[in-house]
Amino acid sequence: MTEKTTRPFPVRGPALFAVSRRLPLLICLFITTCLILFPDTALSAGGGLHEASENLGTQLGVFWVAPFVCMLLSIAICPLAVPHFWEHNFGKVAAFWGLAFLLPFSVKFGLSLALYQLLHTVLLEYLPFIILLLALFTVAGGIRLKGSLAGTPLVNTGLLAVGTLLASWMGTTGAAMLLIRPLLRANAHRRYKVHSVVFFIFLVANIGGALTPLGDPPLFLGFLQGVSFFWTLGNVILPMTLASCILLGVYFIVDGILYAKEGRPAAPGGGDEKLGVDGKVNFPLLVCIVLLVLMSGMWNPQVEFAVYEIHLEMQNVVRDLLLLAVAWFSWKLTAPDCRKLNEFTWGPILEVGKLFFGIFISMIPALAILKAGNNGALSAVISMVSDNGQPNNAMFFWMTGTLSSFLDNAPTYLVFFNTAGGLAGIAPEMFATHLMGPWAPTLTAVSAGAVFMGANSYIGNAPNFMVRSIAEELGVKMPSFFGYMAWSVGILIPVFILLTFIFF
Numbered sequence: 001m002t003e004k005t006t007r008p009f010p011v012r013g014p015a016l017f018a019v020s021r022r023l024p025l026l027i028c029l030f031i032t033t034c035l036i037l038f039p040d041t042a043l044s045a046g047g048g049l050h051e052a053s054e055n056l057g058t059q060l061g062v063f064w065v066a067p068f069v070c071m072l073l074s075i076a077i078c079p080l081a082v083p084h085f086w087e088h089n090f091g092k093v094a095a096f097w098g099l100a101f102l103l104p105f106s107v108k109f110g111l112s113l114a115l116y117q118l119l120h121t122v123l124l125e126y127l128p129f130i131i132l133l134l135a136l137f138t139v140a141g142g143i144r145l146k147g148s149l150a151g152t153p154l155v156n157t158g159l160l161a162v163g164t165l166l167a168s169w170m171g172t173t174g175a176a177m178l179l180i181r182p183l184l185r186a187n188a189h190r191r192y193k194v195h196s197v198v199f200f201i202f203l204v205a206n207i208g209g210a211l212t213p214l215g216d217p218p219l220f221l222g223f224l225q226g227v228s229f230f231w232t233l234g235n236v237i238l239p240m241t242l243a244s245c246i247l248l249g250v251y252f253i254v255d256g257i258l259y260a261k262e263g264r265p266a267a268p269g270g271g272d273e274k275l276g277v278d279g280k281v282n283f284p285l286l287v288c289i290v291l292l293v294l295m296s297g298m299w300n301p302q303v304e305f306a307v308y309e310i311h312l313e314m315q316n317v318v319r320d321l322l323l324l325a326v327a328w329f330s331w332k333l334t335a336p337d338c339r340k341l342n343e344f345t346w347g348p349i350l351e352v353g354k355l356f357f358g359i360f361i362s363m364i365p366a367l368a369i370l371k372a373g374n375n376g377a378l379s380a381v382i383s384m385v386s387d388n389g390q391p392n393n394a395m396f397f398w399m400t401g402t403l404s405s406f407l408d409n410a411p412t413y414l415v416f417f418n419t420a421g422g423l424a425g426i427a428p429e430m431f432a433t434h435l436m437g438p439w440a441p442t443l444t445a446v447s448a449g450a451v452f453m454g455a456n457s458y459i460g461n462a463p464n465f466m467v468r469s470i471a472e473e474l475g476v477k478m479p480s481f482f483g484y485m486a487w488s489v490g491i492l493i494p495v496f497i498l499l500t501f502i503f504f
Helices: 011-023 025-037 047-056 060-083 085-111 111-140 151-184 194-203 217-224 231-261 282-298 314-333 334-340 348-364 364-371 379-383 391-406 409-422 427-437 440-456 462-473 480-501
Strands: 145-146 276-277 305-307 310-313
Touching: 025 145, 025 440, 047 111, 060 194, 060 480, 085 111, 085 364, 111 151, 111 282, 111 310, 111 314, 111 348, 111 409, 111 462, 145 334, 151 194, 151 231, 151 282, 151 462, 194 231, 194 462, 217 282, 217 409, 217 440, 231 440, 231 480, 276 314, 276 334, 282 314, 305 314, 310 314, 310 462, 334 480, 379 427, 391 409, 391 480, 409 427, 409 440, 427 440, 440 480
Parallel strands: none
Antiparallel strands: 145 276, 305 310
């Protein structure tokens, strides 16, 4: 087996909360300073911050997107140009680009609105995002497949197929965290492993999550907007099945060629341990996570908590607290030896937590401009999906997908969901009904674009980064940001073009 890269994230109990403890300190310092120096800011705002935020996209020029672009370039270039610096300072770099947006924004629009934007993003978007990832990462990381699998083309393809099927029912993160380590262990004796991880990201961490609201956050947002739970299963299953079958077939051929090139190596003996599952206590905890996510979409006690004009709904607060409790129980109930043998560390979730904190903050203006639609600086993007007042489904697929490749795919889905409803000229409360009915092909295009094209880059979907980090911990030298995109452009884009001609 290839020698493992040493990472400074040992398996210790207190490290469960390292994500919150090690979040970029500069951003936290910014919040604290604002609250100390301006304690009456919320009171003096007079209830106008929400309205100002809603109209923000019409006042922002394209240059406000520069910090987000620089954040992406840092992720793409720094690991290659200054690897040592990046390894020890990527959290600080993420915080820097977050501040590169926040500080000029405070000067231009006022500290009150800057603090509102920051807290709105952290409380309503980032914290629910990272808490769910933490719970899935902890629980799935406590499940270990015992015994040894031989990394033959047939076994590897089977693992990818199983992960693709599971992703829609336990989330792309859950399925990815459950199966990435068994896949890497099965191929530890193989010389060529990168292609297996790349196709794993394509299928298990993205495309496989397209069938239910449990699979990927964009579809869960659609569920909250009124899209029926099984609507995506009935409408996205054909393009998802075709894409998955093509990719599995391509992978089987590629892996077969590389396997033969290696001389068809036999896996070393795995001892007397029989095939089985360790850490079974995590299976009911995984079910708890699924039920908690569903609960937050179906239970509405009509109770809210206001923090700086930001309304936190009780069902979401309860969900996040219980998800943290599930993660804690998983840590306490799983035998330490199980996690140790599973080569579990906190490095991947720490990396995702820090980098996506900077991404979430720096992309605030990009999402605000998109939300402004035809009144924003990116009106040309929005107008491309309309054809004389009728939806251009192919463009809905590609524009939703292209932006989801680099922005958070959940709010991007919501932008184009509302854009489609606006084109129909109906009341917002009827958007879901209309899009599930007469304009079902449009909603299919938006749903498929948001989920499928999250595979186009490492930042398109959070599990992509986590899978890459785990693979590197286990000695696989993964492609750079642009190197990965060479894979995705060369393999995925032709598949998406085929789907466009057939379905959209």
